[in-house]
Amino acid sequence: MATCPAGHDSAGDDFCDVCGMRIGAPPAAGAGEACPRCGAVRAGQFCEACGYDFAAASSALPPPEPPSATSSSVAPPPPASAAAWTAVVTADRAYYDRVRAAGGPDAAAISFPAYCPQRRFRLSGTEVRVGRRSASRGIDPEIDLTGPPADPGVSRLHAVLIANPDGTWSIVDLGSENGTQVNGSEIPRGEAVPLRDGDRIHLGGWTAITITRGG
Amino acid sequence: MTNLPGFTVDVDQNPYLPAGGRDVSAIVTVTADATGDAPGGGPAGGAGSAEVIIVDCSGSMKSGNKIAQAREATLAAVDVIRDGAWFAIVAGTSTAWPVYPADGSMAVADMRTRTEAGRAVRQLRANGGTAIGQWLRLAHQIFQSCPAALRHAILLTDGENQHEKPEQLAAAIALCEGAFRCDCRGVGTDWKVSELRKISATLLGTVDIVPDPAGLAADFEEMMRGAMSKRLPDVMLRVWTPQTAVVKFVKQVAPAIADLTDRRAPSGAQAGDYPAGAWAPGESRDYHVGVQVTAANVGQEMLAARVSLVAAAPSGDQVLGRGLIRAIWTDDEALSTRINPRVAAYTGQAELAAAIQEGLEARNRGDEETATARLGRAVALAHQAGNEETARLLAKVVDVVDEATGTVRLKKKVAAADEMALDTRSTKTVRVRKG
Numbered sequence: 001m002a003t004c005p006a007g008h009d010s011a012g013d014d015f016c017d018v019c020g021m022r023i024g025a026p027p028a029a030g031a032g033e034a035c036p037r038c039g040a041v042r043a044g045q046f047c048e049a050c051g052y053d054f055a056a057a058s059s060a061l062p063p064p065e066p067p068s069a070t071s072s073s074v075a076p077p078p079p080a081s082a083a084a085w086t087a088v089v090t091a092d093r094a095y096y097d098r099v100r101a102a103g104g105p106d107a108a109a110i111s112f113p114a115y116c117p118q119r120r121f122r123l124s125g126t127e128v129r130v131g132r133r134s135a136s137r138g139i140d141p142e143i144d145l146t147g148p149p150a151d152p153g154v155s156r157l158h159a160v161l162i163a164n165p166d167g168t169w170s171i172v173d174l175g176s177e178n179g180t181q182v183n184g185s186e187i188p189r190g191e192a193v194p195l196r197d198g199d200r201i202h203l204g205g206w207t208a209i210t211i212t213r214g215g
Numbered sequence: 216m217t218n219l220p221g222f223t224v225d226v227d228q229n230p231y232l233p234a235g236g237r238d239v240s241a242i243v244t245v246t247a248d249a250t251g252d253a254p255g256g257g258p259a260g261g262a263g264s265a266e267v268i269i270v271d272c273s274g275s276m277k278s279g280n281k282i283a284q285a286r287e288a289t290l291a292a293v294d295v296i297r298d299g300a301w302f303a304i305v306a307g308t309s310t311a312w313p314v315y316p317a318d319g320s321m322a323v324a325d326m327r328t329r330t331e332a333g334r335a336v337r338q339l340r341a342n343g344g345t346a347i348g349q350w351l352r353l354a355h356q357i358f359q360s361c362p363a364a365l366r367h368a369i370l371l372t373d374g375e376n377q378h379e380k381p382e383q384l385a386a387a388i389a390l391c392e393g394a395f396r397c398d399c400r401g402v403g404t405d406w407k408v409s410e411l412r413k414i415s416a417t418l419l420g421t422v423d424i425v426p427d428p429a430g431l432a433a434d435f436e437e438m439m440r441g442a443m444s445k446r447l448p449d450v451m452l453r454v455w456t457p458q459t460a461v462v463k464f465v466k467q468v469a470p471a472i473a474d475l476t477d478r479r480a481p482s483g484a485q486a487g488d489y490p491a492g493a494w495a496p497g498e499s500r501d502y503h504v505g506v507q508v509t510a511a512n513v514g515q516e517m518l519a520a521r522v523s524l525v526a527a528a529p530s531g532d533q534v535l536g537r538g539l540i541r542a543i544w545t546d547d548e549a550l551s552t553r554i555n556p557r558v559a560a561y562t563g564q565a566e567l568a569a570a571i572q573e574g575l576e577a578r579n580r581g582d583e584e585t586a587t588a589r590l591g592r593a594v595a596l597a598h599q600a601g602n603e604e605t606a607r608l609l610a611k612v613v614d615v616v617d618e619a620t621g622t623v624r625l626k627k628k629v630a631a632a633d634e635m636a637l638d639t640r641s642t643k644t645v646r647v648r649k650g
Contacts, residue, residue, distance in 0.1 A: 005515075014518075015518030015539070016457070016518075018457065018458050018485075019457045019458055019459070019517070020456070020458075020460070020508070020519065021457075021511065021515065021517050021518075022516040022517065022518075092584075092588065093622075094583075094584045094587055098584070183582075183585075184582065184584060184585075198573065200585065214463075
């Protein structure tokens with residue numbers, strides 16, 4: 001019977017049968033101490049009984065807060081990253097062509113970007129704002145579409161994605177200038193519209209945001 | 216003690232994670248040893264194998280002489296069944312009945328039973344409806360009458376499952392899960408890809424279109440040869456993970472994509488079994504395994520997963536091979552940012568299959584914008600992956616303007632058979648060899 005760096009007994013003598021750590025490596029810092037939250041014996045960075053993070057507690061930094069901690073929300077945090085959602089921002093030629101064809105007042109002034117790298121944003125916290133950063137107005141959206149390339153049709157504070165208690169997300173158009181589409185249909189301003197995996201959001205002159213789960 | 220063949224398990228991954236990194240991804244190549252004898256607990260010959268051929272006899276099979284070609288194909292398949300293997304033939308309409316043996320048992324293949332089966336099959340006429348759940352239930356019942364461990368069915372249909380509710384078909388599929396494997400073939404273009412895919416995915420088989428009934432005999436013969444080559448039944452892929460880790464996904468990625476993530480059956484502490492079906496000697500498949508672990512300190516090494524090939528034996532489970540997926544935390548970014556080329560290649564091919572299926576679905580909904588975007592993405596991915604077969608099928612559905620960027624236009628007119636071929640074959644991958 002071997003003993004792993006975290007103090008587990010293991011029948012296997014290469015990797016620990018319990019935590020998988022390489023056996024024969026130096027012991028993990030603080031192995032054997034008691035968890036301050038539940039009292040279980042420490043066997044790694046996280047308490048195996050309650051999930052308490054020893055590393056975060058012992059570092060000089062304050063414990064990590066969810067991004068929108070100011071709202072001091074009572075909603076439970078979104079479920080673990082097994083169901084993590086991602087917003088993928090791309091330039092959508094077909095949507096651009098439709099906007100041009102619809103012929104709004106400034107439609108002709110917007111040009112389709114020659115180069116637009118795909119941008120990915122992991123959705124976390126309880127709210128994720130979509131817009132363009134403005135230092136003067138103190139707007140700093142999590143999904144910042146400032147670019148380059150810049151889509152002038154996107155409002156500074158265009159929309160917000162809201163975490164639902166079941167781990168899914170909804171979108172609310174915050175009274176944007178040019179509106180927001182979900183899967184090709186315009187959504188009413190100020191109303192939460194639930195999103196499903198694979199839904200496509202269109203805004204501005206050419207911006208497409210695809211919402212995916214587990215991306 | 217039965218003499219089971221071994222498996223070679225090769226793991227291809229970048230084990231290095233940055234500080235705080237948690238996601239470990241690896242391609243696991245599993246190859247059965249090419250042993251010449253007939254293992255699997257059964258004596259030499261075919262006694263370990265059982266085959267049921269299910270033939271659609273609905274009224275629509277009359278058109279285009281499909282029923283005659285189906286009869287020929289069934290006979291061609293029966294000819295390939297090894298002497299000593301068990302077999303039966305089922306006819307399906309809105310009900311199902313045993314064609315041979317007529318008493319709903321299984322026959323042992325030899326000269327006499329093949330001739331008798333031929334006589335019975337030639338009597339098959341097309342007349343009636345389609346209730347595929349009934350067909351599967353009868354096949355399940357017939358398999359119960361024989362002791363063979365390698366159980367495989369071929370299901371042929373030309374139409375939608377019209378004469379029973381989707382729930383009835385789903386219940387029948389659930390009943391058959393794990394009891395036998397099933398390859399499905401749709402002849403013509405009036406059947407539904409999603410229906411047959413549900414059956415073949417759950418029953419660990421393949422699905423394909425045979426656009427021209429004349430191609431059936433060759434296809435049946437090939438399927439039956441494939442089934443006869445299998446020697447080792449019901450292998451499980453067992454994935455052990457450390458206590459705080461989560462298995463994110465387990466997918467077969469070659470020869471075709473099959474997501475097994477939701478098929479996990481718990482097996483002992485910290486481990487789960489995923490069905491890997493039956494294996495032929497020398498057969499090789501690739502699996503993509505994703506695990507999320509709790510981060511350890513830089514410099515530490517962890518076993519993120521142990522992947523074992525396990526066969527159930529009377530004496531208990533036997534481990535036939537194993538491989539290790541590791542995680543090593545490093546502050547060297549040159550190491551941790553490197554993406555394993557095989558992981559990248561198969562990730563792209565999985566996205567390709569999804570892009571095709573989503574694109575075709577959008578096209579059928581009339582959502583041309585999404586269809587153009589997804590099928591365009593598919594063209595670009597197929598180009599990247601060098602998947603020429605899929606690129607060729609895509610070009611029948613879209614006009615390709617630029618394959619590198621995936622700029623395409625939807626074709627105004629697409630032959631139904633071309634669209635269905637693209638859909639059914641979207642999950643076939645190009646094998647990514649170790650580079």
